[in-house]
Amino acid sequence: MIDLYYWPTPNGWKISIMLEECALPYRLVPVNIGAGEQFKPEFLRISPNNRMPAIVDHAPPGGGDAVAVFESGAILQYLAEKTGQFMPSDLRGKYEVLQWVNWQMGGLGPMAGQATHFNVYAPQFNPVEKLTYGQDRYTNEVGRLLGVLDKRLADREFVAGAYSIADMAIWPWVLPYKNFKQNLDEFPNLRRWFSDTMGQRPAVRRGKEAGAELRRPQTVHSEEERRILFGQTAATVR
């Protein structure tokens, strides 16, 4: 059994989708990030960066003690290696997949996260003139990244060879495209992959629905949630 420490957000969906695709039994352990549950000592022992998702695999390959993994890219790779699915084992195929997983982890995810912050959350508590540089900077960068993806998908069905953890890492971060002010009609190859190739997969749909009941549809945070999510400094983690 795998415990998935989880909240229904793009980084969480990557893992629920992978677990659904692999048909691995898992138990959702909610980590309500708006309520500060990511700072509970028992969670920090598994995920010292106070971020979800994280997993604990109670039946790791080769046996022995349970294995805990944080960072969604590392979790996807762990599950791919555990199951022998969705990542080739040959050198070239494996690194074709891993470079796109890392493209998502270091590029699309952080940039889309900041674009969402500046376009959706920050305007609720900052004067608009303080925001335009950040809005333009991150919105343009997400646009550039989606352009790269669109070009990549011009002559292939999936991002890296066969269906893989690269597709599962990227799809949840295209899903909130309206938050980062993008129009998918400008990216026809990406739209095809997003809506048809990926969007119609039953396991992708199930993964996206995992724990949906935990979270109210929300773009406005309370003052307390804002303090917890947007007020973190070095002092928070000392």
Ligand SMILES: N[C@@H](CCC(=O)N[C@@H](CS)C(=O)NCC(=O)O)C(=O)O
């Ligand atoms: N690079 C991390 C990012 C994870 C992340 O940012 N998770 C957010 C939710 S999507 C979180 O746990 N936020 C809690 C917080 O900001 O304290 C990963 O891919 O796992």
